[in-house]
Amino acid sequence: MTTREYGPRTLLSHTQLTRGRGPAVYWTLLIAIVVIFTLAFIGPLYWMVTSALKTGQEVAQTPPTLFPADPDPQNYIDAWNNLTLGKLLFNTIYYAVGALLFQLVLDTAAAYALSKLRPIFGNVVLGAMLATLMIPAMVLIVPQYLTAIDLPILHISLLDSPFAIWLPAVANAFNIFLLKRFFDSVPQDLIYAGIVDGAGPLRILWSIILPISRPILGVVSIFAVTAVWKDFLWPKLVEPSPETRTISVGIYAFAGGTPQNVVIAAAVIAAIPTVIFFLIFQRSIMAGLTTGAVKE
Missing domain, CATH: 1.10.3720.10 (MetI-like)
Incomplete structure (x- = not known):
């Protein structure tokens, strides 16, 4: 058998990914990593865009709000x-x-x-x-x-x-x-x-x-x-x-x-x-x- 018949070589073998708890562990780790990196990169951008729609008091509020209570596009103008x-x-x-x-x-x-x-x-x-x-x-x-x-x-x-x-x-x-x-x-x-x-x-x-x-x-x-x-x-x-x-x-x-x-x-x-x-x-x-x- 050639390598091509088994697919490309990876850190985890095909057997590990398809048997026992392999699929559950694999997808759990994959989703967790994707979510963490998405929040790390998208989080600051989301905070910047939504903060621009908040009032000055709401921007300085602790803890910060996830979404503006009264969005105001006038800030951009x-x-x-x-x-x-x-x-x-x-x-x-x-x-x-x-x-x-x-x-x-x-x-x-x-x-x-x-x-x-x-x-x-x-x-x-x-x-x-x-x-x-x-x-x-x-x-x-x-x-x-x-x-x-x-x-x-x-x-x-x-x-x-x-x-x-x-x-x-x-x-x-x-x-x-x-x-x-x-x-x-x-x-x-x-x-x-x-x-x-x-x-x-x-x-x-x-x-x-x-x-x-x-x-x-x-x-x-x-x-x-x-x-x-x-x-x-x-x-x-x-x-x-x-x-x-x-x-x-x-x-x-x-x-x-x-x-x-x-x-x-x-x-x-x-x-x-x-x-x-x-x-x-x-x-x-x-x-x-x-x-x-x-x-x-």
Whole structure:
């Protein structure tokens, strides 16, 4: 008998799962684990959405209520108007889209060069980039800020400029590594076929590599957008003007004199675009991270 006739191998054998108390124990543990992890992930979201419908007194009530006694959608309207969320959302989307475009162009080019063009000392460069992942982000804040207020060679300030967010976002060793690993899995025969047809490196990248790289490009897009959207400290330092703030910095700036339920409503509104973006690209996450990981 081959393994295929018995089905895939698992930690528990087929006999253990079908005899005695095996099925009852299995389903009990499975349901318990699913419920626990569902509550762990969905619980905070449910609390945030329902708290935005409560009064300020009910939000501060101990113990908290599971559902608002008198749901009031007016909190969302107040959050939108009082915290100027429209302007803050526009700024954040602008920064996120710019960072995404810069990363898709420059990080893809860097990964393609390291994977397929294989320049001299390419492994050294890749190793140096990966070594930066070992450096805590907080350690880089001061040198990055000093660079932003006095850009070397040009000697200009990037404060209140979108480039203060876009340029640091491009230096993303993790995304370059993900792209390189995916490009490594592209069969070399396709590259040779393009060379035989007279295609140069740029044409090979555009016509051969990118069309089959949509899954990993979707993953990089999610990482790029969410990184800008959720970042707080760096935008607070380099975008100090009220006209250029991101939504996380803007909500924090207005939170001092705003009722807590309105602030929570603003947080819900701020989370909606990222949830929509994730739902659009969710299929690309596992496809991009696993494609090329296992060779046949």
